Amino acid sequence: MNVNCLRIVPSQPQVKFISLFSRTHNYSLLKLSSSVVMSYDKEFAAAKKAASIAARLCQKVQKALLQSDVQSKLDRSPVTVADYGSQALVSFVLERELPSEPFSIVAEEDSKDLRKDGAQDTLQRITDLVNDTISIDGSYGSITLSTEDVLKAIDSGKSEGGSHGRHWVLDPIDGTKGFVRGDQYAIALALLDEGKVVLGVLSCPNLPLASISSDYQHSADKEVGCLFFAKIGAGTYMQPLNGSSPVKVQVTAIENSEEASFFDPLIRNLDFPKQKLGVKAPPVRIDSQAKYGALSRGDGAIYLRFPHKGYREKIWDHAAGCIVVTEAGGVVSDASGNPLDFSKGKYLDLDIGIIVTNQKLMPALLKAVKESLEEKASSL
Ligand SMILES: Nc1ncnc2c1ncn2[C@@H]1O[C@H](COP(=O)(O)O)[C@@H](OP(=O)(O)O)[C@H]1O
Ligand SMILES: [Mg+2]
Numbered sequence: 259m260n261v262n263c264l265r266i267v268p269s270q271p272q273v274k275f276i277s278l279f280s281r282t283h284n285y286s287l288l289k290l291s292s293s294v295v296m297s298y299d300k301e302f303a304a305a306k307k308a309a310s311i312a313a314r315l316c317q318k319v320q321k322a323l324l325q326s327d328v329q330s331k332l333d334r335s336p337v338t339v340a341d342y343g344s345q346a347l348v349s350f351v352l353e354r355e356l357p358s359e360p361f362s363i364v365a366e367e368d369s370k371d372l373r374k375d376g377a378q379d380t381l382q383r384i385t386d387l388v389n390d391t392i393s394i395d396g397s398y399g400s401i402t403l404s405t406e407d408v409l410k411a412i413d414s415g416k417s418e419g420g421s422h423g424r425h426w427v428l429d430p431i432d433g434t435k436g437f438v439r440g441d442q443y444a445i446a447l448a449l450l451d452e453g454k455v456v457l458g459v460l461s462c463p464n465l466p467l468a469s470i471s472s473d474y475q476h477s478a479d480k481e482v483g484c485l486f487f488a489k490i491g492a493g494t495y496m497q498p499l500n501g502s503s504p505v506k507v508q509v510t511a512i513e514n515s516e517e518a519s520f521f522d523p524l525i526r527n528l529d530f531p532k533q534k535l536g537v538k539a540p541p542v543r544i545d546s547q548a549k550y551g552a553l554s555r556g557d558g559a560i561y562l563r564f565p566h567k568g569y570r571e572k573i574w575d576h577a578a579g580c581i582v583v584t585e586a587g588g589v590v591s592d593a594s595g596n597p598l599d600f601s602k603g604k605y606l607d608l609d610i611g612i613i614v615t616n617q618k619l620m621p622a623l624l625k626a627v628k629e630s631l632e633e634k635a636s637s638l
């Protein structure tokens with residue numbers, strides 16, 4: 259079925275027909291009416307606004323990053339006032355922009371550490387940052403959030419997600435390590451409807467507007483700040499974060515794996531299939547879902563993510579990136595070639611690793627991954 263032919267705007271008479279039809283016929287059209295026929299325009303606009311406003315808060319903190327801004331969570335990953343501030347702001351903006359919709363958000367951070375004795379100064383700093391950002395934006399009058407409002411906004415991200423209804427999925431700062439280093443990070447926001455990602459926004463404040471390649475080095479001279487956004491069936495666009503016009507982006511059309519360039523995460527990652535594919539170019543190693551954004555515009559051809567055994571991937575680390583790449587013509591799968599399933603709650607339940615590339619290269623890549631995994635297993 260051609261998905262595009264079902265994209266009907268709400269004012270057209272077919273929609274009345276479809277909703278009448280789906281009320282009387284209890285089958286899959288109901289699902290189609292929520293995930294394909296729906297335009298998600300309001301939600302898309304709200305998501306772009308939320309991710310752009312949150313980016314301003316993050317930029318301000320990154321510029322003035324003080325050692326005391328970096329906390330440590332139990333898993334020892336760094337979490338900064340900007341992670342909390344970004345999460346509070348995105349929740350605030352989405353609730354304000356979509357007041358008539360039930361609100362559910364699955365997000366990375368929670369307020370537990372901020373409620374502990376001794377965290378009052380940090381909480382006050384986060385609250386001031388959130389209020390300053392809202393006030394500079396100017397869309398919400400003279401509203402001022404209290405520290406309790408900020409804690410509640412952070413904790414609205416406690417939803418479990420799942421396969422029913424709508425859930426926002428938020429990583430308030432993805433690539434916190436890159437953020438702390440003054441390098442790449444992303445604010446990643448997606449919407450799930452009945453377990454499927456229907457829209458995604460990636461705000462990448464430090465990503466150059468021009469293509470990056472294997473000699474990429476973070477530099478203050480380049481023009482930076484990209485907003486990627488994608489909606490189901492409608493393609494992927496990139497816009498400078500300063501607001502000028504969006505352009506449609508596409509993944510690379512490269513068919514020969516020897517010419518393909520790789521993105522690598524900075525986590526411990528297996529790099530085994532590269533030799534098999536004859537890849538020559540050195541990998542581009544950057545933090546965060548900026549990798550998905552860069553791949554969606556053809557900067558590189560392949561992103562493999564094979565973390566250590568036992569690591570469970572979270573949906574907020576991939577939901578926005580996944581739709582940004584697939585709507586740009588790419589493919590995202592696990593090591594067995596299955597698409598990622600975002601309907602199982604906050605964790606992705608997948609076979610070993612994540613493979614991101616274009617449709618032409620995917621079969622060779624899956625084969626190389628499979629062979630490498632078999633070789634590795636037989637050598638143990
Ligand atoms: N050992 C590990 N293996 C895989 N992913 C990890 C990891 N440790 C942390 N992560 C996740 O990897 C994300 C960053 O991805 P990347 O390595 O591509 O920059 C982190 O997101 P946060 O920075 O939001 O915590 C975190 O969720
Ligand atoms: Mg984290």
Ligand SMILES: [Mg+2]
Pocket residue numbers: 429431432433574575
């Ligand atoms: Mg993350």
Ligand SMILES: [Mg+2]
Pocket residue numbers: 341366429430431432433434
């Ligand atoms: Mg994060």
